[in-house]
Amino acid sequence: MKCRVCRGPAVIDLPRHNANFCGEHLVKLCRDQVAKAIADHAMLVPGERVLVAVSGGKDSLAVWDLLLHLGYQADGLYLGLGIGGYSDESAVVARAFAGARGLRLREISLRDEYGFDVPTAAVATRRVPCSSCGLSKRHLFDAAALEGGYEVVATGHNLDDEAAVLFGNTLRWDLDYLARQLPALPARDGFPRKVKPLVRLTERETAAYCLVRGIDYLVEECPMAAGNQHLGYKAALNAIEERSPGTKAAYYLGFLDRMAPLLDGRSVAARDGLGSCACCGAPTTADVCAFCRLAERAGAHEPVPVELVRRGRARR
Amino acid sequence: MKCRVCRGPAVIDLPRHNANFCGEHLVKLCRDQVAKAIADHAMLVPGERVLVAVSGGKDSLAVWDLLLHLGYQADGLYLGLGIGGYSDESAVVARAFAGARGLRLREISLRDEYGFDVPTAAVATRRVPCSSCGLSKRHLFDAAALEGGYEVVATGHNLDDEAAVLFGNTLRWDLDYLARQLPALPARDGFPRKVKPLVRLTERETAAYCLVRGIDYLVEECPMAAGNQHLGYKAALNAIEERSPGTKAAYYLGFLDRMAPLLDGRSVAARDGLGSCACCGAPTTADVCAFCRLAERAGAHEPVPVELVRRGRARR
Numbered sequence: 118m119k120c121r122v123c124r125g126p127a128v129i130d131l132p133r134h135n136a137n138f139c140g141e142h143l144v145k146l147c148r149d150q151v152a153k154a155i156a157d158h159a160m161l162v163p164g165e166r167v168l169v170a171v172s173g174g175k176d177s178l179a180v181w182d183l184l185l186h187l188g189y190q191a192d193g194l195y196l197g198l199g200i201g202g203y204s205d206e207s208a209v210v211a212r213a214f215a216g217a218r219g220l221r222l223r224e225i226s227l228r229d230e231y232g233f234d235v236p237t238a239a240v241a242t243r244r245v246p247c248s249s250c251g252l253s254k255r256h257l258f259d260a261a262a263l264e265g266g267y268e269v270v271a272t273g274h275n276l277d278d279e280a281a282v283l284f285g286n287t288l289r290w291d292l293d294y295l296a297r298q299l300p301a302l303p304a305r306d307g308f309p310r311k312v313k314p315l316v317r318l319t320e321r322e323t324a325a326y327c328l329v330r331g332i333d334y335l336v337e338e339c340p341m342a343a344g345n346q347h348l349g350y351k352a353a354l355n356a357i358e359e360r361s362p363g364t365k366a367a368y369y370l371g372f373l374d375r376m377a378p379l380l381d382g383r384s385v386a387a388r389d390g391l392g393s394c395a396c397c398g399a400p401t402t403a404d405v406c407a408f409c410r411l412a413e414r415a416g417a418h419e420p421v422p423v424e425l426v427r428r429g430r431a432r433r
Numbered sequence: 434m435k436c437r438v439c440r441g442p443a444v445i446d447l448p449r450h451n452a453n454f455c456g457e458h459l460v461k462l463c464r465d466q467v468a469k470a471i472a473d474h475a476m477l478v479p480g481e482r483v484l485v486a487v488s489g490g491k492d493s494l495a496v497w498d499l500l501l502h503l504g505y506q507a508d509g510l511y512l513g514l515g516i517g518g519y520s521d522e523s524a525v526v527a528r529a530f531a532g533a534r535g536l537r538l539r540e541i542s543l544r545d546e547y548g549f550d551v552p553t554a555a556v557a558t559r560r561v562p563c564s565s566c567g568l569s570k571r572h573l574f575d576a577a578a579l580e581g582g583y584e585v586v587a588t589g590h591n592l593d594d595e596a597a598v599l600f601g602n603t604l605r606w607d608l609d610y611l612a613r614q615l616p617a618l619p620a621r622d623g624f625p626r627k628v629k630p631l632v633r634l635t636e637r638e639t640a641a642y643c644l645v646r647g648i649d650y651l652v653e654e655c656p657m658a659a660g661n662q663h664l665g666y667k668a669a670l671n672a673i674e675e676r677s678p679g680t681k682a683a684y685y686l687g688f689l690d691r692m693a694p695l696l697d698g699r700s701v702a703a704r705d706g707l708g709s710c711a712c713c714g715a716p717t718t719a720d721v722c723a724f725c726r727l728a729e730r731a732g733a734h735e736p737v738p739v740e741l742v743r744r745g746r747a748r749r
Contacts, residue, residue, distance in 0.1 A: 287603055287684075288673070288683070289683065289684075289687060290684070290687035290690070290691045290692050292691055292692070292695075346676070346677070349672070349673060350673070352672070353669040353670075353672055353673055354669075356665070356668070356669055357604070357665060357666070357669055360662070360665055364604055367604070367605065368603075368604045368606070371605060371606035372606055374606070375608055376606050376608070379695055379696075380695075
């Protein structure tokens with residue numbers, strides 16, 4: 118197995134590119150794909166200050182590393198979600214990455230600063246843990262960016278993530294969600310710009326990037342996500358990708374090319390009538406924003422250990 | 434397991450309806466769903482003459498039976514595709530259904546009347562057999578309808594079929610194909626109206642309908658289709674449906690409700706500039722229509738037995 122570029126020994130085969138790559142040219146491929154995504158979707162201004170959402174997994178550490186290499190002033194923000202040993206270990210990994218490279222990593226603990234954690238929120242709201250988790254992350258990353266003077270938040274969402282979310286939104290033909298499923302969302306209504314520089318890379322590619330670059334990441338997946346619908350959508354697309362390599366990229370990039378323009382304008386209309394949260398000041402359509410309502414509800418609940426929240430759904 | 438309607442012994446559970454049904458009420462459900470599809474999409478005029486595309490499988494015999502019950506003058510057309518024993522058996526089953534009920538069934542043999550068959554066409558064109566097969570069926574059903582004075586052709590496409598085709602078109606974001614993926618296509622440009630009365634029924638439901646109604650159908654699936662992409666899409670959607678019953682119906686019906694209106698007008702534009710085939714007179718954008726070109730190419734080829742065309746792709 119030889120590298121397509123230099124004919125040296127390859128470390129990975131990428132069926133969707135119908136080629137193999139050595140470590141050096143895999144890293145170059147990843148950098149080129151990220152640079153292309155940033156340019157195609159006007160994600161960042163050269164040298165811009167970026168707040169990176171860091172979980173300690175392969176994608177968030179890869180995007181941080183890639184943005185630094187491309188010359189952005191990228192700082193990290195780690196959220197302690199209180200998901201038992203998984204959160205403990207992910208914090209260690211994120212701190213080690215930042216420490217070894219002299220990077221700024223801000224940390225926020227849901228339990229210490231807001232009086233609840235994700236397992237407790239799942240039980241208190243009687244919804245899947247991913248629901249409270251996503252809500253908390255969006256809210257706290259937005260708030261921290263504005264507070265820290267960052268105009269943009271970068272997340273590690275990769276092609277597999279985006280294709281799976283697209284599949285879910287398409288199964289429901291949720292046109293408002295589809296309209297907002299873009300690799301770059303401009304700042305507005307008090308929310309910072311959001312960008313996803315890894316949308317042209319698969320999770321297999323970001324994992325290989327970390328291995329080649331010597332980045333230690335937390336391999337374990339979130340135990341709360343096990344069995345969730347998103348993973349079911351990923352599995353369905355993976356089965357099709359295996360038969361027809363390149364289908365997933367064509368699906369997501371084709372959506373951006375041909376479908377997203379049909380929905381242009383719809384995402385703006387969906388955000389009419391925003392006020393400020395009476396509790397925290399964040400933009401919201403209600404008197405009190407969804408995060409503050411969650412914090413109030415979950416904070417009043419007895420803490421729940423992670424073991425009692427299973428398979429993507431809270432026990433009733 | 435009791436029938437939701439009459440509390441008698443049920444013969445089938447339908448998770449997407451969260452209910453079980455006895456034979457009598459399953460038949461009623463199917464008739465109601467077909468009547469609703471016909472009404473919702475203005476498929477047919479009461480008592481209209483309809484040409485039913487009959488393969489001998491559960492769906493084509495079910496749609497024929499259902500249309501007769503609903504008072505339409507439905508005649509059948511069977512195409513002999515020359516797919517070995519599968520075609521021989523399907524012809525026997527189709528003739529038996531028509532014969533036992535005193536129905537009109539016209540038969541056309543590709544080999545006898547056009548000098549080729551589907552396996553030979555697959556090898557001659559070096560494409561998957563489903564490609565030549567679909568082209569031949571569309572052409573011959575259209576031509577037979579116009580010749581026989583039928584304004585409309587009904588096919589047995591069910592919800593599983595339509596959802597799988599929708600999935601394929603969505604994976605490619607082929608907006609022109611999506612625009613035409615409707616349960617009823619009006620007559621125009623010399624093509625008859627096409628309707629799919631079974632779009633609200635799954636293949637499991639049409640199979641159960643046939644069992645309850647005592648309709649003998651060919652259980653065997655087409656050997657040429659084994660391993661094709663369409664079946665891969667069906668499998669992916671079935672895995673999701675099993676986790677979340679009703680997803681498939683919501684996907685297809687949500688497409689019709691919310692997405693199809695966005696594409697309105699596109700299907701008309703795609704058919705501009707039609708002339709008549711120099712060979713057969715059918716509407717076409719070329720001098721000679723695709724079917725006549727296929728017949729010329731495949732007719733010049735040595736006949737190929739079905740065993741030499743395998744797993745959805747012609748041997749090279």
